[in-house]
Amino acid sequence: MRNDAVVIGAAVVVVTGALLTLPLHAARQSSTGAPSAQAKPRNTAEKSVAIRRLPNGTPDIRGRWTRVGGGLNEAKAPETQLKAFGVLAEPQGFGQGDVAAGRGGEVAKRRVPKYLPNPRPPQGIVDPPDRVLPYTPEGLALRLDYAKNMCCPAKSLAHLELTIRCAPPQPWTGGGLHILQRPGEVVFLFEANHHSRVFYTDGRPHPASDMRFFGGHSIGHWEGNRLVVDTTNLDGRAFFGVGNTFAPFSKALHLTERFTVVSDKLITFEITYDDPKTFTRPVKSAGFFYTADEDEELAPEVTCHEGSYAMLDVFGF
Amino acid sequence: MTRFLRLTLVVVGIAVSTVVTFAAGQTTAPAARPAARALPAAGVNQLPRTSDGKPDFSGIWQALNTAAWDIQDHSASLASLLGVPPGRGVVEGNEIPYKPEALEQKKKNFAKRGTDDPAFAKCLLPGVPRATYMPYPFEIIQNPNLVGIRYAFARAVRTIGLDGKSRAWLEGWPDFWMGDSRGKWEGDTLVVDVRKLDEKSWFDHAGNFHSDALHVVERYSPLDRDHIQYEATIEDPNVFTRPWKMSMPLYRIVEKNAEVFEWDCRFDQDSEKYKDAIPK
Numbered sequence: 175m176r177n178d179a180v181v182i183g184a185a186v187v188v189v190t191g192a193l194l195t196l197p198l199h200a201a202r203q204s205s206t207g208a209p210s211a212q213a214k215p216r217n218t219a220e221k222s223v224a225i226r227r228l229p230n231g232t233p234d235i236r237g238r239w240t241r242v243g244g245g246l247n248e249a250k251a252p253e254t255q256l257k258a259f260g261v262l263a264e265p266q267g268f269g270q271g272d273v274a275a276g277r278g279g280e281v282a283k284r285r286v287p288k289y290l291p292n293p294r295p296p297q298g299i300v301d302p303p304d305r306v307l308p309y310t311p312e313g314l315a316l317r318l319d320y321a322k323n324m325c326c327p328a329k330s331l332a333h334l335e336l337t338i339r340c341a342p343p344q345p346w347t348g349g350g351l352h353i354l355q356r357p358g359e360v361v362f363l364f365e366a367n368h369h370s371r372v373f374y375t376d377g378r379p380h381p382a383s384d385m386r387f388f389g390g391h392s393i394g395h396w397e398g399n400r401l402v403v404d405t406t407n408l409d410g411r412a413f414f415g416v417g418n419t420f421a422p423f424s425k426a427l428h429l430t431e432r433f434t435v436v437s438d439k440l441i442t443f444e445i446t447y448d449d450p451k452t453f454t455r456p457v458k459s460a461g462f463f464y465t466a467d468e469d470e471e472l473a474p475e476v477t478c479h480e481g482s483y484a485m486l487d488v489f490g491f
Numbered sequence: 492m493t494r495f496l497r498l499t500l501v502v503v504g505i506a507v508s509t510v511v512t513f514a515a516g517q518t519t520a521p522a523a524r525p526a527a528r529a530l531p532a533a534g535v536n537q538l539p540r541t542s543d544g545k546p547d548f549s550g551i552w553q554a555l556n557t558a559a560w561d562i563q564d565h566s567a568s569l570a571s572l573l574g575v576p577p578g579r580g581v582v583e584g585n586e587i588p589y590k591p592e593a594l595e596q597k598k599k600n601f602a603k604r605g606t607d608d609p610a611f612a613k614c615l616l617p618g619v620p621r622a623t624y625m626p627y628p629f630e631i632i633q634n635p636n637l638v639g640i641r642y643a644f645a646r647a648v649r650t651i652g653l654d655g656k657s658r659a660w661l662e663g664w665p666d667f668w669m670g671d672s673r674g675k676w677e678g679d680t681l682v683v684d685v686r687k688l689d690e691k692s693w694f695d696h697a698g699n700f701h702s703d704a705l706h707v708v709e710r711y712s713p714l715d716r717d718h719i720q721y722e723a724t725i726e727d728p729n730v731f732t733r734p735w736k737m738s739m740p741l742y743r744i745v746e747k748n749a750e751v752f753e754w755d756c757r758f759d760q761d762s763e764k765y766k767d768a769i770p771k
Contacts, residue, residue, distance in 0.1 A: 327770040342755040354632040354639045361632045363639050368648040378748045387753045475667040479757040489768045
């Protein structure tokens, strides 16, 4: 019974975590479906669309946005026992940041938010095109170890799914956010789990390599209409994966994110995940930001540690 | 309703308490009493302004006082892991007008502060106004209709809407650890009205507390480029007999490449507490 409770708790947390990657205001909204990785955005950077700009000439991307995609929704992902609770190994066509499963394991039915671009820009893994991740032997062994031992019960603290631990959000986390901006700096303030990311674009370097963060350390620079963000100094605890299985990247993970301002209503992005200990070559994932209905506000606060009994349930103390 | 339930999943309930005492960091210099300062003459350390003429508070700031341990005058003590540094308080007149029964609760909190302080002991969100005077930096990023604040402690984040929008849609929502903040300009002073604060945060490590009726009005007044006079008016008829004020200067962090780094000390606490534990 105890295990069942924990399993259900874990499943709820996994699903809740997935839900939280959408803005709360969008909970009543929905999306139909599964955009393909091949879909092209309606607007491309090549077209000369007028873009709002700051006095220093960089695109002005301040405002309310929703971020989707960017995660590694690998094909042929190994299953875990969470499947019994309707949490699928591979969400049906969504990149990370979209709701995969609803109650009872049904694919969540959602209405299309009116500001979503149509057709959708790519979401999820775009390289390799078949979404089969190129594991190193070491990376594959770790992946299978986590698939076997993360549930249920988990083998150790390290094998626990991260949202149940209220972990700090990972750099590729999505959902509703405010973007704030000033010369030399871009800041993302997400709704979920008071996640924030800062990209100084003033030329400063990363700190020393022995200074490590769960979400890494990011610096950025503008290349025309593109914000290029370089993230290193991760502590090796962040997980990749979408659905019911996860595994940690190594500390060697190096992310390059390219955010392309397509218009005042659409930013597309591509993330290069370079982790030579996990993958034999860099892997790329895509996603996009779309503007939100300006009349809708984000929740002032969505906490996790402050309301969680999960660790007590899992460990009994 | 769905929105409400989803929020409830993650907000409602009191977090697991731990007895791990947070290492509160280095002590800071005792606070000076906030004093009225004249604005500098034009051209001298001039206050930056935004394109719409408002003071630009963007940057990294920190209170340099010991209010996080005790907002009233206090001696040094060994009550916490690294001890409590002595310091003058930040409360106007130094007296907090507790109702008699509330004062008893404050004394109980004080006795258990080593394990019950939501911030220093449990690494939970510090609430408002305590987030401002935790002994760590915070960053203000100011845009015309929105001010964002990222606090070093517990990755706390706050947004302050300046667009005058109604907060009526939040009726029926649970309260928030950091509250719901709405701001407006009164001359060069940013006035922030903070409501929907829950009762779980404390004002300091000494157990000064409030109920969920707490209403805080903050005033951020520029003194010059590198100093803000911060004032918080505290109103909570369940706990206090009258409104009261605290005030203190905030100092700009001017070090090159200064930034507010990710710091989730509760996650670190859990990592240590459960590192050898076996899930059931």
